[in-house]
Amino acid sequence: MKKIFYTKHAEEMLAARGIDRNVVESCLLQPSRIIPARDNNFAYLKDFHTNILKVIVAEEKETLVVITVYWIAKDRMTQ
Numbered sequence: 001m002k003k004i005f006y007t008k009h010a011e012e013m014l015a016a017r018g019i020d021r022n023v024v025e026s027c028l029l030q031p032s033r034i035i036p037a038r039d040n041n042f043a044y045l046k047d048f049h050t051n052i053l054k055v056i057v058a059e060e061k062e063t064l065v066v067i068t069v070y071w072i073a074k075d076r077m078t079q
Contacts, residue, residue: 001029002062002064003064004064005064007065010068019053023053024066028044028055032046041057042056042058052074053070056068
């Protein structure tokens, strides 16, 4: 597994949204899906039954840079 680095924005979003780093790391280690995102980044998605965690990541050679993280209601997923 690559090292995980959290941007300042990602750290702020974890705190504001009450998301634990362990949940984010679970998503990065065993995503349900990985899809392309804007600016050559990737969205790691993990299904947690009622909601889906979406983690936007920039993949570097040895590091996954977490840009932001948020929950999506399952019924709002269109992809």
